[in-house]
Amino acid sequence: MSFWPSCCRRTCVGAMIPVRLFSASSQTLLEGLAQWTPSAQASLRPCRLLPQQASPRMLSVGCVDHAKRQETPGKKPLSEKKLKRYFVDHRRVLVRGGNGGSGVSCFHSEPRKEFGGPDGGDGGNGGHVILRADQQVKSLSSVLSQYQGFSGEDGGRKNCFGRSGAMLFVRVPVGTLVKEGSEVVADLSQRGQEYIAALGGAGGKGNRFFLANDNRAPVTCTPGEPGQERVLHLELKTVAHAGMVGFPNAGKSSLLRAISNAKPAVASYPFTTLKPHVGIVHYEGHQQVAVADIPGIIRGAHQDKGLGLSFLRHIERCRFLLFIVDLSLPEPWTQVEDLKYELEKYQEGLSERPHVVVANKIDLPQARAHLPQLQDHVGQVIALSAVTGENLEQLLLHLQVLHRAYVEAELKRGSQPLRW
Ligand SMILES: Nc1nc2c(ncn2[C@@H]2O[C@H](COP(=O)(O)OP(=O)(O)OP(=O)(O)O)[C@@H](O)[C@H]2O)c(=O)[nH]1
Numbered sequence: 001m002s003f004w005p006s007c008c009r010r011t012c013v014g015a016m017i018p019v020r021l022f023s024a025s026s027q028t029l030l031e032g033l034a035q036w037t038p039s040a041q042a043s044l045r046p047c048r049l050l051p052q053q054a055s056p057r058m059l060s061v062g063c064v065d066h067a068k069r070q071e072t073p074g075k076k077p078l079s080e081k082k083l084k085r086y087f088v089d090h091r092r093v094l095v096r097g098g099n100g101g102s103g104v105s106c107f108h109s110e111p112r113k114e115f116g117g118p119d120g121g122d123g124g125n126g127g128h129v130i131l132r133a134d135q136q137v138k139s140l141s142s143v144l145s146q147y148q149g150f151s152g153e154d155g156g157r158k159n160c161f162g163r164s165g166a167m168l169f170v171r172v173p174v175g176t177l178v179k180e181g182s183e184v185v186a187d188l189s190q191r192g193q194e195y196i197a198a199l200g201g202a203g204g205k206g207n208r209f210f211l212a213n214d215n216r217a218p219v220t221c222t223p224g225e226p227g228q229e230r231v232l233h234l235e236l237k238t239v240a241h242a243g244m245v246g247f248p249n250a251g252k253s254s255l256l257r258a259i260s261n262a263k264p265a266v267a268s269y270p271f272t273t274l275k276p277h278v279g280i281v282h283y284e285g286h287q288q289v290a291v292a293d294i295p296g297i298i299r300g301a302h303q304d305k306g307l308g309l310s311f312l313r314h315i316e317r318c319r320f321l322l323f324i325v326d327l328s329l330p331e332p333w334t335q336v337e338d339l340k341y342e343l344e345k346y347q348e349g350l351s352e353r354p355h356v357v358v359a360n361k362i363d364l365p366q367a368r369a370h371l372p373q374l375q376d377h378v379g380q381v382i383a384l385s386a387v388t389g390e391n392l393e394q395l396l397l398h399l400q401v402l403h404r405a406y407v408e409a410e411l412k413r414g415s416q417p418l419r420w
Pocket residue numbers: 246247248249250251252253254255265266267268269270271272273274294295296297360361362363364384385386387388
């Protein structure tokens with residue numbers, strides 16, 4: 001059974017091609033390339049993989065078709081304003097632990113047993129409120145503004161202790177930072193990690209507890225303690241394998257639409273994307289690479305210009321980066337330099353993460369002329385067009401290579417690689 005989306009399976013000749021493309025390892029594919037094209041060494045362009053009679057863009061067409069068919073016919077695409085409702089990366093939450101149950105004061109009562117003694121049981125403890133990093137949750141939109149833990153039950157007669165309140169688990173996305181004031185109190189960066197946001201109150205003591213040699217009939221009992229109350233700030237730093245970094249209008253969202261099933265809004269004005277979007281690229285063997293489209297960065301972003309710091313922090317959590325440049329603009333290498341400068345200013349070493357430069361808009365007439373100069377300045381470049389789909393396969397293959405390298409490095413270090 002193929003896991004390729006049904007829309008891709010529908011694309012006639014191209015239908016079989018994507019499946020075959022991803023069943024071959026990238027290594028095999030690139031080796032095979034030399035047999036098809038004599039100039040393969042000079043420029044690796046998987047769109048030339050097909051024999052002469054097939055359309056040179058057959059592979060790409062499938063991808064773009066896929067992107068275009070994402071909208072249900074007759075339905076208007078969602079605006080960015082609506083889309084961003086689904087992605088919430090900040091939440092202020094009031095958490096209260098459950099209250100402890102009260103202890104009771106009572107005495108054993110039985111016929112012909114005059115001094116039965118105290119038998120008031122203790123109250124149960126209040127339940128904690130616990131934040132748990134859950135792989136299924138992708139944004140903080142499902143987190144409410146306040147949580148009240150379950151209270152413990154009161155104690156009872158005959159030394160019956162009250163039941164403790166159950167734990168209240170709040171599911172948050174992996175990559176959630178928990179702050180109290182300006183202090184970071186927890187970083188839930190691994191799935192399953194938990195943090196006790198508010199402790200439940202201790203249960204009160206029944207009068208049996210106060211029985212002593214000098215006091216055989218205590219009447220004292222204590223009420224349960226109230227649960228802890230805290231105001232926490234949850235902050236999500238998007239965790240994805242790859243982060244798309246680029247200036248506004250470089251075509252990041254268009255590219256994410258073309259390679260995944262995500263639907264970020266695309267428009268010809270800058271700062272169309274206001275919130276990060278994560279799309280998943282599926283490969284054979286259930287391999288999934290999460291790619292984040294991060295809002296455009298401008299010069300001075302590290303000083304909070306444009307959309308600024310709030311988005312640089314999403315990049316921080318990406319394991320490798322795709323620098324997206326607009327090849328139709330003059331001197332496109334300056335875009336790469338500026339982007340790297342901004343990342344470096346925000347956090348040292350951030351620009352040195354494994355990365356690849358993606359030159360978008362190769363379909364525009366003036367773009368091709370800029371490519372050799374860009375390659376001279378930055379080395380390896382994947383030149384493609386998100387709109388026509390030209391050369392998208394090269395990016396998909398490279399993503400897989402970067403992902404494999406990341407998984408191997410994590411396993412070598414003895415840690416578990418991020419699985420989406
Ligand atoms: N000709 C051409 N136009 C493109 C290509 N990719 C994107 N565009 C156009 O460029 C404009 C900006 O595209 P977006 O995908 O919104 O760019 P972005 O980088 O996400 O922009 P921000 O969200 O503002 O950061 C849109 O009008 C796209 O249609 C391409 O490969 N070729």
